[in-house]
Structures are given as structure tokens and as C-alpha cells.
Amino acid sequence: MLKKKGVILYGNRKIEICDLPLKKLKSNQVLIEIKAAGICGSDLHLYRSNKKQLGARYGQVIGHEPSGQIIHKGIGVKKFNEGDRVTINHIIGCDNCKYCFQGETVLCSKNKGIAAVGYGGDTNYLILPENSCIPLHKRISYVDGTFVACTGGTAYNAAKLAISGPVRNVAVFGLGPVGISTLLILNKFGVNSIGIDPNDKRRKFAHSIGVKNVKNFDTVKKLINSSINKEGFCSSIETSGSKEAQSRAIDILSPRGLAVYVGLSNGLPTISPEQIIHKQISMRGSKVLSSAMAIEMMNFMVNNKFTFEKLVINKFQLEDAPEAFDMFDKGMPGKFIFLPNP
Ligand SMILES: [Zn+2]
Ligand SMILES: [Zn+2]
Structure with missing residues (x-):
């Protein structure tokens, strides 16, 4: 029986690790065992916000830079199978405009980040629509996969x-x-x-x-x-x-x-x-990539033996989230990454 944990935002620099229900997979969704999840500069804005500023984000799982392995798929999932390694396009669009059809959800006028619609990435098990997943190149690590999802x-x-x-x-x-x-x-x-x-x-x-x-x-x-x-x-x-x-x-x-x-x-x-x-x-x-550009970027990384891993001197378990956010908030250099399922 899988047990889901997540890093929850409570405002004014308060975050907690909580046990959460693992919902049933709906059609076109996949369940991902998260291997790496980065903390982003934009997460710090939320971390520093008060309850009122957080609005609907209060009490929700934070994070939008996960990568991992698909362990279950719902009815209707066509592009992925159990065992596939994935990074993500962390911007979810309306699925019905010219930008969404091109994978440019970042330009969709109705777009939202995954964490803003209940798919927070700082967790050990994450359910996501298959359209938000991007195949992770077999020669790219999960840690580099989190960079493809946002920072990199x-x-x-x-x-x-x-x-x-x-x-x-x-x-x-x-x-x-x-x-x-x-x-x-x-x-x-x-x-x-x-x-x-x-x-x-x-x-x-x-x-x-x-x-x-x-x-x-x-x-x-x-x-x-x-x-x-x-x-x-x-x-x-x-x-x-x-x-x-x-x-x-x-x-x-x-x-x-x-x-x-x-x-x-x-x-x-x-x-x-x-x-x-x-x-x-x-x-x-300039903002984050379309799914097509993410694939181009992974090819660039493989062809040039390029990695972001040397930026990561700070690796944490989910339980260490309060310490990790505190260190990042205080300006410690380098990229902060959770390894929820090492
Ligand atoms: Zn980010
Ligand atoms: Zn759209």
C-alpha cells in the first residue's frame, strides 16, 4: 500500500510534511513515483507569503519541478507506460487553444502551474494528466530532469x-x-x-x-x-x-x-x-519551455554531455523541507533538491 506524503504551505514561512490520501487515477492520468523535485525561486515567493496572499494555495502541496517514473496509468493513457521515466511541462493549459495544441501551454491565456491546480510536485507520489508528462531521455538523470522542468x-x-x-x-x-x-x-x-x-x-x-x-x-x-x-x-x-x-x-x-x-x-x-x-x-x-523545446533541450544536453548536477550541493528528504526552505530563503547558493524515493 503506497503512502503519499507532501510538503504543505501554511504561510509566513511555515511548511509541514503531511500524510495525504492517494486518490484513484482518473482517465488520462498517470501515477508517478517522484525521484527528484527541485525547489524554485518562485516557491520562495509563496513560502514568504501570508495566509491571505496564499489564497487557494494555503494548505496545498508546493512544488512544480518533479521528475520520476510512471508506476500506474489510468484508462485512456496512450503516450506512456508503466516504467517510463518522465520530466514534466509544469504549466497546464486549457487544452483547447492554438497554443495548447502546439504544446505551448506557457502562452495559454488560461494556464496555471501544476501546484496551483492540486498537482504539487514536492511529494513522493504524484498523479498528473499524461499531457503534462514529457519522456525523460534515457541518458538524462532524474536530477537533470527537474532542471528541464523549470530552472534549466x-x-x-x-x-x-x-x-x-x-x-x-x-x-x-x-x-x-x-x-x-x-x-x-x-x-x-x-x-x-x-x-x-x-x-x-x-x-x-x-x-x-x-x-x-x-x-x-x-x-x-x-x-x-x-x-x-x-x-x-x-x-x-x-x-x-x-x-x-x-x-x-x-x-x-x-x-x-x-x-x-x-x-x-x-x-x-x-x-x-x-x-x-x-x-x-x-x-x-522569456519563460519556461514548451514540451517540444524541452525535448530539443534534452538532445542538446546529451549531444554535448551537459549536466546541471554540479549546481546541486543541497539534497534532502521530504522530511527535511523546513530546513531546506529555510536555507534557500537565507540565500545559500546552489540548487535545492528533494529525493523522495532514492
Ligand atoms: Zn520553477
Ligand atoms: Zn490553452
Whole structure:
């Protein structure tokens, strides 16, 4: 008899591990034995929220970066079988618009994250619609599978966008898991890049796992002086969500540069049109991958022997969730991962 456990949100940094009922599989659903589940920067926003801000998320399982193995399938499941290894597309769409038909649930106007509709990923057994599952390449680990589901996918999408034109150098703001993942991918693409963060511990950690160029969050002038020929950067990627970094991501660009925004913030305006007009800057938003892009990314990883595993120095059991969230909340570097069924 399987016993389900989950990491439940109670607001104001309170989370608990609870026993939960394992529901019966409905048609087109699969039951996944979760092997790895990452904690995301966006989970921290929920962790820090109060009961009112959490709304319907109060008392629900948190997490949207699981990977694992299918152990049962419901009636009508066609794409998967018991024993299949899967990562996930963590955005669920309406299933009935042009974006959903293309697997681009991230662009569906009615989309929701899996945890917002009762499929929280920080658990040992997860029921999901089969359409949310993506086959995990046989040469990619479950830990790397969690990166494909969110952090690494976000990084891959942003890195590809940033080098979509002729690009000599890229500056990445923020050395959290998304920022470091982006820099490791850019390195594999062969692009000259630097990572910028005011946190000394994060800079040291990034450097220790292969990000060669790291810089403090210096003035615009100092950052430009550190670029090739002191001409500024062709592209920037902002992953931190900090207002100052959002603005500086434009000011360090050379003319006709491209700023790619990934980090979510509180939505306050920080950028004036003058910053964009004179240098004829372009701005792009970027988010997680479509299912098709996730498969492309896994092929990139296998073909280039690329892994995110060196980012993971913090591995936990579900029971350690309060400690894990507390450490991540306090700015400890690296990616935090649960291994619910090692
Ligand atoms: Zn995430
Ligand atoms: Zn849709």
C-alpha cells in the first residue's frame, strides 16, 4: 500500500510534511513515483507569503519541478507506460487553444502551474494528466530532469534568445540557480559571458562550478569597462528580479543590444523609454519551455554531455523541507533538491 506524503504551505514561512490520501487515477492520468523535485525561486515567493496572499494555495502541496517514473496509468493513457521515466511541462493549459495544441501551454491565456491546480510536485507520489508528462531521455538523470522542468528550461530559453542575433558577449544578472544554469549553457554554446551578483557567496559558488567570469554588481561604467574592447554587451539576461538589475541590464548594452528578462519582481516600473530609445535597444521576455523545446533541450544536453548536477550541493528528504526552505530563503547558493524515493 503506497503512502503519499507532501510538503504543505501554511504561510509566513511555515511548511509541514503531511500524510495525504492517494486518490484513484482518473482517465488520462498517470501515477508517478517522484525521484527528484527541485525547489524554485518562485516557491520562495509563496513560502514568504501570508495566509491571505496564499489564497487557494494555503494548505496545498508546493512544488512544480518533479521528475520520476510512471508506476500506474489510468484508462485512456496512450503516450506512456508503466516504467517510463518522465520530466514534466509544469504549466497546464486549457487544452483547447492554438497554443495548447502546439504544446505551448506557457502562452495559454488560461494556464496555471501544476501546484496551483492540486498537482504539487514536492511529494513522493504524484498523479498528473499524461499531457503534462514529457519522456525523460534515457541518458538524462532524474536530477537533470527537474532542471528541464523549470530552472534549466528557463535558462536554456533565455540563453537561446540572447544569442539569436550576432553576439560577441552576454552579461547575466543574478547568480541563483537560473543565472548559473544560463551561464553554463552559454559557456557550452561557446559565447563569452559574465555573471553579475552582489552576493559574494553566490559569486564564489558560481566560480567554483565553472562560471569563469563573475563580477560584483558594480556601476554601469565599471561593468562596461570589463567588456570586450570596453564597448558594452551585445545581450544581457536578467534573472534576479531586482529593480536595479532590471535597469542596469539595459544600460550596460552596446547600441542595438538585446535585454532578455526572466526574473519576476513586484511589477513596479523601473525602466524609462529614454534608456531604450537612444541606443535602439530591444527587450524580450522569456519563460519556461514548451514540451517540444524541452525535448530539443534534452538532445542538446546529451549531444554535448551537459549536466546541471554540479549546481546541486543541497539534497534532502521530504522530511527535511523546513530546513531546506529555510536555507534557500537565507540565500545559500546552489540548487535545492528533494529525493523522495532514492
Ligand atoms: Zn520553477
Ligand atoms: Zn490553452
